[in-house]
Amino acid sequence: MQTELSKTLGVEHAVFGFTPFPAVAAAISRAGGFGVLGAVRYTAPDDLKRDLDWIEAHVDGKPYGLDVVMPAKKVEGVSEAEVEAMIPEGHRQFVRDTLAKYGVPELAEGEASGWRITGWMEQVARTQLDVAFDYPIRLLANALGSPPADVVDRAHDQDILVAALAGSARHAVKHRDAGIDIVVAQGYEAGGHTGEIATMVLTPEVVDAVAPLPVLAAGGIGSGRQVAAALSLGAQGVWLGSMWLTVTEADLSSPAVTRKLLAAGSGDTVRSRALTGKPARQLRTEWTDAWDDPNGPGTLPMPLQGLLVAEALTRIQKHEVAPLLGTPVGQIVGRMTSERSVQAVFDDLTRGFEQAVDRINRIAGRSGT
Amino acid sequence: MQTELSKTLGVEHAVFGFTPFPAVAAAISRAGGFGVLGAVRYTAPDDLKRDLDWIEAHVDGKPYGLDVVMPAKKVEGVSEAEVEAMIPEGHRQFVRDTLAKYGVPELAEGEASGWRITGWMEQVARTQLDVAFDYPIRLLANALGSPPADVVDRAHDQDILVAALAGSARHAVKHRDAGIDIVVAQGYEAGGHTGEIATMVLTPEVVDAVAPLPVLAAGGIGSGRQVAAALSLGAQGVWLGSMWLTVTEADLSSPAVTRKLLAAGSGDTVRSRALTGKPARQLRTEWTDAWDDPNGPGTLPMPLQGLLVAEALTRIQKHEVAPLLGTPVGQIVGRMTSERSVQAVFDDLTRGFEQAVDRINRIAGRSGT
Numbered sequence: 001m002q003t004e005l006s007k008t009l010g011v012e013h014a015v016f017g018f019t020p021f022p023a024v025a026a027a028i029s030r031a032g033g034f035g036v037l038g039a040v041r042y043t044a045p046d047d048l049k050r051d052l053d054w055i056e057a058h059v060d061g062k063p064y065g066l067d068v069v070m071p072a073k074k075v076e077g078v079s080e081a082e083v084e085a086m087i088p089e090g091h092r093q094f095v096r097d098t099l100a101k102y103g104v105p106e107l108a109e110g111e112a113s114g115w116r117i118t119g120w121m122e123q124v125a126r127t128q129l130d131v132a133f134d135y136p137i138r139l140l141a142n143a144l145g146s147p148p149a150d151v152v153d154r155a156h157d158q159d160i161l162v163a164a165l166a167g168s169a170r171h172a173v174k175h176r177d178a179g180i181d182i183v184v185a186q187g188y189e190a191g192g193h194t195g196e197i198a199t200m201v202l203t204p205e206v207v208d209a210v211a212p213l214p215v216l217a218a219g220g221i222g223s224g225r226q227v228a229a230a231l232s233l234g235a236q237g238v239w240l241g242s243m244w245l246t247v248t249e250a251d252l253s254s255p256a257v258t259r260k261l262l263a264a265g266s267g268d269t270v271r272s273r274a275l276t277g278k279p280a281r282q283l284r285t286e287w288t289d290a291w292d293d294p295n296g297p298g299t300l301p302m303p304l305q306g307l308l309v310a311e312a313l314t315r316i317q318k319h320e321v322a323p324l325l326g327t328p329v330g331q332i333v334g335r336m337t338s339e340r341s342v343q344a345v346f347d348d349l350t351r352g353f354e355q356a357v358d359r360i361n362r363i364a365g366r367s368g369t
Numbered sequence: 370m371q372t373e374l375s376k377t378l379g380v381e382h383a384v385f386g387f388t389p390f391p392a393v394a395a396a397i398s399r400a401g402g403f404g405v406l407g408a409v410r411y412t413a414p415d416d417l418k419r420d421l422d423w424i425e426a427h428v429d430g431k432p433y434g435l436d437v438v439m440p441a442k443k444v445e446g447v448s449e450a451e452v453e454a455m456i457p458e459g460h461r462q463f464v465r466d467t468l469a470k471y472g473v474p475e476l477a478e479g480e481a482s483g484w485r486i487t488g489w490m491e492q493v494a495r496t497q498l499d500v501a502f503d504y505p506i507r508l509l510a511n512a513l514g515s516p517p518a519d520v521v522d523r524a525h526d527q528d529i530l531v532a533a534l535a536g537s538a539r540h541a542v543k544h545r546d547a548g549i550d551i552v553v554a555q556g557y558e559a560g561g562h563t564g565e566i567a568t569m570v571l572t573p574e575v576v577d578a579v580a581p582l583p584v585l586a587a588g589g590i591g592s593g594r595q596v597a598a599a600l601s602l603g604a605q606g607v608w609l610g611s612m613w614l615t616v617t618e619a620d621l622s623s624p625a626v627t628r629k630l631l632a633a634g635s636g637d638t639v640r641s642r643a644l645t646g647k648p649a650r651q652l653r654t655e656w657t658d659a660w661d662d663p664n665g666p667g668t669l670p671m672p673l674q675g676l677l678v679a680e681a682l683t684r685i686q687k688h689e690v691a692p693l694l695g696t697p698v699g700q701i702v703g704r705m706t707s708e709r710s711v712q713a714v715f716d717d718l719t720r721g722f723e724q725a726v727d728r729i730n731r732i733a734g735r736s737g738t
Contacts, residue, residue: 003732014732168636188557189567197635198558198567200589200598201700205635220569229569229598231732232725266566266574267537294663331570356601357733363372363383363600364726 001227001353003236005182005214009034009063009138009161014237015227015349016184016216017342018067018141022051022058023249027342029062034237036065036141039128048128052135065139065163066132070125070147080307087300087308094297095312098290104321107314122148129154139163139182143193145171146178153179163216167195167202169209176210183210184239187219191242191330193280194219194271199230207234222332224352228360242330248341256320257327258339266334275313275328277305283326283333287316370596370722372605374551374583378403378432378507378530383606384596384718385585386711387436387510391420391427392618396711398431403606405434405510408497417497421504434508434532435501439494439516449676456669456677463666464681467659473690476683491517498523508532508551512562514540515547522548532585536564536571538578545579552579553608556588560611560699562649563588563640568599576603591701593721597729611699617710625689626696627708635703644682644697646674652695652702656685 006014012032019025025035037055042048055064129151132140140147140155141163147155155162156179163182166172172183185206186192187199197205199219207215217230218239230238244250245261252258260283270284274291277300282288291299299305316324329336340348375383381401388394394404406424411417424433498520501509509516509524510532516524524531525548532551535541541552554575555561556568566574568588576584586599587608599607613619614630621627629652639653643660646669651657660668668674685693709717 001732002734187567187569189570195636197700198556198589199569200556200567200595201558201635201703204592204594205703220567223573225573225602226569228601228729232597232601232729233594234725234728266570267564331566334570334574354733356603357729357735359603360597360601360726360729361735363370364723365371366726366730 001231001350003214003231005216005236006034011063013346013350014231015346016065016237016239017244018239018241019244019250021244021249021251022054023251024244024247024342025064026055026058027247027249028244028346029059029064031343031346033346034063034065034139035059036067036139038067039125039132040067040069040143042128043124045127045131048131052132056135063138065141065160066128066137067141067143068125068128068132068147069143070122070151071144083303084307087304088297091297091300091308094290095308098287098324099312099315102286102321102324104312104315104324105319107311107318111314111318126151133158141165141182141184146175146180149178165193165218166206167193168197169202169205172206172210172215176213180213182214182216184216184218185235186239187217188271189281189331190219191269191281191333192328193276193278195279200233203230203233203235219330220332222335224349224354225356226332227349227353228356232360242332243336243345244342245327245329246336246339247345248339252327254317254320254325256322256325257317260322260325261327261329261333261336262338264329264333264336266331269329269331269333273299273305274309275306277302280328281330282328285324285326287324287326370600370719372583372600374585374605375403380432382715382719383600384715385434385606385608386613387608387610388613388619390613390619391423392620393613393616393711394433395424395427396616396618397613397715398428398433400712400715402715403432403434403508404428405436405508407436408494408501409436409438409512411497412493414496414500417500421501425504432507434510434529435497435506436510436512437494437497437501437516438512439491439520440513452672453676456673457666460666460669460677463659464677467656467693468681468684471655471690471693473681473684473693474688476680476687480683480687495520502527510534510551510553515544515549518547534562534587535575536562537566538571538574541575541579541584545582549582551583551585553585553587554604555608556586557640558650558700559588560638560650560702561697562645562647564648569602572599572602572604588699589701591704593718593723594725595701596718596722597725601729611701612705612714613711614696614698615705615708616714617708621696623686623689623694625691625694626686629691629694630696630698630702630705631707633698633702633705635700638698638700638702642668642674644675644678646671649697650699651697654693654695656693656695 001013003014015033017028020038025037028035161181164175165184203217214236216237216239217235222243272288274288370382372383384402386397389407394406397404530550533544534553572586583605585608586604591612641657643657
């Protein structure tokens with residue numbers, strides 16, 4: 001499964017795996033793909049340093065990358081406390097009421113709450129980058145718009161390719177104009193922040209809009225057939241996130257979340273603003289239902305919603321309050337029915353890809369294949 | 370582009386084209402695909418007879434089919450007038466106010482209004498079938514659930530394959546259990562009634578759920594790359610509807626609608642209940658915005674919504690009131706940028722398909738292709 005991009009990066013398969021877990025990122029690269037570590041949860045630079053050291057020690061010299069969340073729009077001179085003060089009391093009360101309704105216990109004294117929002121602040125992302133640029137990462141991805149120009153320049157100086165996610169051809173063109181090297185076309189069916197255009201339509205649109213820039217297809221991909229489909233659409237590779245949530249190497253904070261993921265079907269996700277204030281696909285739960293209920297207060301814009309719910313989500317996770325417990329994940333969750341190793345997922349992807357190519361050749365009447 | 374299903378039906382390309390226009394249906398079959406005439410607008414049996422006669426005279430002996438809209442649930446002994454009486458006055462007033470706001474003229478005396486709802490009544494569909502069974506149709510498709518058992522039996526007696534649309538694997542299994550021969554997996558990005566699961570995820574799910582029954586992929590398909598993708602996902606063919614709305618053979622009631630379709634991007638559709646009461650993808654307009662506005666009265670359930678808006682839509686179309694003028698169409702509308710003949714669309718699909726197969730073989734490292 002070789003494209004120009006996979007050759008440039010020196011990987012065997014054009015499969016990019018986004019994961020918050022160092023063990024998963026290293027395993028993806030070892031299996032012949034390209035592991036990308038999500039940095040958003042690292043609020044302490046030393047934690048990121050420790051985990052990058054771990055990857056270096058376990059990646060067998062294979063290439064890997066880092067994914068940060070730098071907001072396109074910078075909020076200058078506003079403290080987290082000042083942002084906190086913008087949250088209406090009615091919304092705070094709704095959180096308290098909902099938690100009380102389900103009997104969600106408080107956190108113990110001194111327990112940390114909610115990394116979610118701080119990780120989005122540009123200063124945190126810059127601290128992460130200061131750490132990451134000391135490691136031989138080959139790719140830097142940004143989930144929210146194009147990274148600032150100085151970050152792109154610094155990456156290019158170190159021969160690091162820069163990728164950015166886009167949900168429309170228009171955003172993809174903005175990325176190209178900002179000097180980005182790779183566009184990740186994130187379809188409607190993907191987990192996390194998504195637009196409304198499905199992968200089948202979005203991928204070729206983005207490919208045509210930014211050609212000859214390479215495009216990775218993201219959203220709805222978890223089998224070899226889907227890899228073949230994405231590459232047929234013109235992508236130079238696939239970007240998988242959800243699929244790694246239930247691998248044996250993953251370290252989900254809660255076994256209850258894993259159980260929910262393994263049981264969920266493709267219709268059990270929702271694109272909701274409940275998590276961050278922007279539409280993000282996630283497991284549908286009684287928590288997302290409460291926020292999406294027209295009789296409720298509704299969600300706040302980013303970054304207020306994330307700040308508002310950070311502690312609540314920590315409490316729900318810590319105490320595994322099943323009806324409220326969710327996680328960002330795409331519609332491919334319906335295919336995540338057992339815990340497998342990263343290598344087993346790759347074996348399945350590559351075998352399924354070869355079978356799909358056999359099939360399409362038969363349909364096309366190509367001989368000798 | 371040959372699959373088992375295309376061989377069974379004796380067509381050159383596994384491309385099924387759904388269209389309300391006899392000239393388009395005949396041209397699709399003549400071009401080597403399989404034309405399917407949408408029957409919903411034929412409330413008078415003689416009109417359908419006239420158009421099937423026309424197809425017979427122009428299809429050069431190639432196979433074609435018919436698509437009816439038979440509701441899965443039968444409404445026994447309720448007249449259209451009784452259903453009309455269930456519509457709240459507030460909703461009628463909202464229609465009048467919205468039309469007045471945009472200065473939409475009345476219909477002239479005696480002008481027909483709104484075929485939309487009557488076409489969904491089972492008795493109308495049965496009248497259509499009584500006509501159609503006298504013609505050598507090879508496929509009977511139903512857009513709303515499985516057709517009644519006696520209709521399936523009658524079709525099978527005449528060696529007609531029966532197809533039904535499904536937006537989930539669960540619905541697809543119901544179709545299989547009802548004796549349906551072909552499932553059309555209708556993805557989120559498709560025009561008309563759709564579910565929430567995107568084609569990339571839905572197609573392989575449905576393929577696996579009903580195997581060995583053949584599955585057609587619908588939604589987001591309008592180029593050879595997308596055909597290759599759909600077939601990679603396991604489909605035995607593709608089902609295209611939107612793409613034929615702007616072909617030169619089409620006879621759209623309004624040139625203004627054609628202009629809107631040609632100008633629209635993939636982000637200019639909305640999945641709204643405004644048309645029928647069930648979510649259907651269509652051009653986003655100020656009309657759909659009014660119905661989807663949380664400050665408005667909201668939509669009524671099927672079939673009330675369709676009855677409520679039938680005359681209004683006829684007035685909007687007749688007088689080409691641009692801001693309100695829409696049509697069901699999928700996200701592929703972004704690819705519909707010029708008026709082309711059906712043959713030109715086919716040439717593009719087959720050429721693009723071959724190029725996509727070339728590309729996927731290069732990526733797979735297959736020689737000799």
